[in-house]
Amino acid sequence: MKGIELKNVSYQYPLSEAFALKNIHYTFEKGKFYGIIGPNSAGKTTLCNLVRGLIPHFYEGELSGDVLIEGKDVREWDGSLLSTKIGYIFQNPFTQISGVKDTVLEEIALGLENLGIDKEEMIERVINVVKLLKIEDLIKKNPNNLSGGQRQRVAFASIIAMDNDILVIDEPTSQLDPESTADIFEIINMLKSQGKTILLVEHKVDLIAEYSDEVLVMENGHIAYSGTPSDVFSNIELIDRGVAIPQAALLSHDLQRQNKPFDFITITNEQAKQQIMKRMSCVNGSY
Amino acid sequence: MDYEFIYSFKKPQLTGNWFLDLNPLTKLNIVIVIAIISILSLSWQVSASIIAFYFLLAALAGCLKRFSKMYIKLGLLIGSLLFIMRAMFIPGDHPLFTFWLFTITQEGIDKGIWFSTLVVSICGAIVLFSTITRAKDFMYALENLGAPHSTSYIILASFQSIIDLGDRAKLIMDSQKARGIETEGNLLQRIKAFIPVMGPLVLGAITSTEEKAIAMEARAFSAPEKNTHLSELRKVPLWEKLFVLLVNISLILFIIWRFI
Numbered sequence: 001m002k003g004i005e006l007k008n009v010s011y012q013y014p015l016s017e018a019f020a021l022k023n024i025h026y027t028f029e030k031g032k033f034y035g036i037i038g039p040n041s042a043g044k045t046t047l048c049n050l051v052r053g054l055i056p057h058f059y060e061g062e063l064s065g066d067v068l069i070e071g072k073d074v075r076e077w078d079g080s081l082l083s084t085k086i087g088y089i090f091q092n093p094f095t096q097i098s099g100v101k102d103t104v105l106e107e108i109a110l111g112l113e114n115l116g117i118d119k120e121e122m123i124e125r126v127i128n129v130v131k132l133l134k135i136e137d138l139i140k141k142n143p144n145n146l147s148g149g150q151r152q153r154v155a156f157a158s159i160i161a162m163d164n165d166i167l168v169i170d171e172p173t174s175q176l177d178p179e180s181t182a183d184i185f186e187i188i189n190m191l192k193s194q195g196k197t198i199l200l201v202e203h204k205v206d207l208i209a210e211y212s213d214e215v216l217v218m219e220n221g222h223i224a225y226s227g228t229p230s231d232v233f234s235n236i237e238l239i240d241r242g243v244a245i246p247q248a249a250l251l252s253h254d255l256q257r258q259n260k261p262f263d264f265i266t267i268t269n270e271q272a273k274q275q276i277m278k279r280m281s282c283v284n285g286s287y
Numbered sequence: 288m289d290y291e292f293i294y295s296f297k298k299p300q301l302t303g304n305w306f307l308d309l310n311p312l313t314k315l316n317i318v319i320v321i322a323i324i325s326i327l328s329l330s331w332q333v334s335a336s337i338i339a340f341y342f343l344l345a346a347l348a349g350c351l352k353r354f355s356k357m358y359i360k361l362g363l364l365i366g367s368l369l370f371i372m373r374a375m376f377i378p379g380d381h382p383l384f385t386f387w388l389f390t391i392t393q394e395g396i397d398k399g400i401w402f403s404t405l406v407v408s409i410c411g412a413i414v415l416f417s418t419i420t421r422a423k424d425f426m427y428a429l430e431n432l433g434a435p436h437s438t439s440y441i442i443l444a445s446f447q448s449i450i451d452l453g454d455r456a457k458l459i460m461d462s463q464k465a466r467g468i469e470t471e472g473n474l475l476q477r478i479k480a481f482i483p484v485m486g487p488l489v490l491g492a493i494t495s496t497e498e499k500a501i502a503m504e505a506r507a508f509s510a511p512e513k514n515t516h517l518s519e520l521r522k523v524p525l526w527e528k529l530f531v532l533l534v535n536i537s538l539i540l541f542i543i544w545r546f547i
Contacts, residue, residue, distance in 0.1 A: 052505075054501060054504070058500070058501065058504065078511075079504070079509070080504075080507070080509035080510050080511055081510070081511070083504055083505060083506070083507040083508070083509070083510055084507050084510050084512075087505065088501070088504075088505040089505070090498070090501065090502070090505075092498055094495070095495045095498035095499050095502055096498075096502045096505075097502075098440075098444070098499075098502070098503065098506065099443075099444050099447035099448065099451065099499070100423065100440060100443035100444055100447060101423070102421070102423065105292070105293060105296070105517075106296075106517055106518065109517040110506050111505075111506035111507055112515075112517075113514050113515050113516055113517060114506055114507040114508055114510050114512070114514050115507050115510055115512055115514075116510075116512035116513050116514055116515050117515060118515060119296070119297065119515060119516075119517060119519075120297075122515070122517055123293060123294070123296065123297065123517075126293070127288070127293060130288065131288070136288040136289075139288075139289065139292065139293070140289060140292055144447065144450070144451075155502075158506060159505060159506075162506070162507065
């Protein structure tokens with residue numbers, strides 16, 4: 001089922017001569033988890049801004065092609081209505097705090113207040129999301145005094161509480177430790193299981209390989225590769241083009257070069273582990 | 288999880304202090320009346336009494352320390368500055384003494400005392416109100432009166448952005464210091480160190496404003512739904528309404544007594 005369709009979309013920021021996005025043609029289906037990777041300045045954040053409707057509603061500039069959100073052109077959508085449909089968490093945790101609330105609890109409830117949710121439901125939703133993000137110890141704190149990682153989790157909680165159908169998440173783990181990063185991916189996976197459409201920009205490719213349904217590799221404003229994680233990361237061209245790939249895929253490709261390939265190109269640590277165990281058991285058996 | 292804290296939002300969050308728990312608009316009404324009395328009295332003795340009265344009110348609200356810390360500093364600065372300016376420049380028939388180009392007169396001193404106590408008493412009304420009223424409660428009260436949601440957000444966010452700007456300036460100054468640039472010393476040195484900071488400070492503020500606007504949009508700030516509130520204000524009790532009425536009648540009686 002189609003959620004967001006991009007048809008030959010190109011975009012130039014105001015006063016910029018270069019195209020931030022070039023001839024993008026892609027369909028994001030409902031209920032799927034899309035991992036978006038690529039080097040800096042590849043157009044990942046611009047793609048997020050486009051899908052979220054900030055282009056053209058917030059950022060002007062030259063937009064060509066069609067961006068259809070639930071079948072309706074983004075230009076025809078009321079920008080304020082899009083915020084009730086698509087949740088957006090972006091990179092900088094320091095500007096995602098409203099600055100007008102005294103406690104984290106109230107900060108998380110801000111979006112719900114704007115959506116006109118009644119108080120009982122608001123409190124229930126906030127409790128659930130606080131438990132989910134494991135930020136129970138933060139609820140009484142002033143959001144303006146939190147660290148970057150804490151603010152990132154609060155911003156994430158604030159958007160999840162709004163229960164949008166589509167979530168656009170731009171590097172949510174940039175300030176988090178490995179344990180919190182794993183937690184965030186677990187939560188994103190859980191949101192996917194609830195039928196939400198997720199677009200995640202992330203540099204942690206091992207986790208993208210493990211969790212996403214589809215991977216998009218962006219390069220110079222266009223989608224260079226797309227497909228299932230297995231299809232994309234099995235492509236040896238990615239290494240030659242300097243695209244980061246999961247450790248398990250790197251190991252697989254290395255072994256293949258040395259004519260000692262696994263049964264298939266592994267992309268997750270678990271798959272690599274199983275292949276190694278299998279090989280070890282074969283070696284042990286031969287003795 | 289602190290459920291007691293969470294569920295405290297189900298009802299108005301009262302402090303137990305009758306003065307602090309007054310509706311923000313009641314408090315505003317009281318401080319405006321006091322400031323008007325100070326203005327209309329045309330007497331430094333009344334203004335000085337009002338200044339003392341603020342401390343009493345702050346003590347009643349349990350905020351004496353916080354209020355005093357802020358008000359004494361501000362009052363001394365503004366009061367002394369205004370007094371000196373008036374005393375030095377207002378001419379009169381009763382010179383007291385002369386130094387350099389200035390002749391200090393009894394009239395100048397009198398007007399200086401009156402004007403400085405008046406301004407300090409008006410400032411006191413503002414400081415007292417901001418000390419005893421949470422900004423969000425005031426904005427909520429204004430929204431209940433029909434003020435747009437965006438107005439209250441802009442006012443609250445402006446307060447926070449002043450703090451943010453200060454923090455950012457400190458951060459840039461620290462970075463400069465880490466690079467070996469002299470940021471401390473006499474006033475001239477400090478000014479010289481601060482001027483180059485202005486550029487990144489202003490540009491950073493503009494960028495963060497744009498991101499903040501996106502962040503607020505992500506929180507459905509302009510959603511068409513009528514917004515609700517997690518915090519709520521107590522319904523104004525009858526005794527509080529009568530109290531406001533009494534305060535306002537007192538003002539009217541004062542005006543009648545003073546001018547008719």
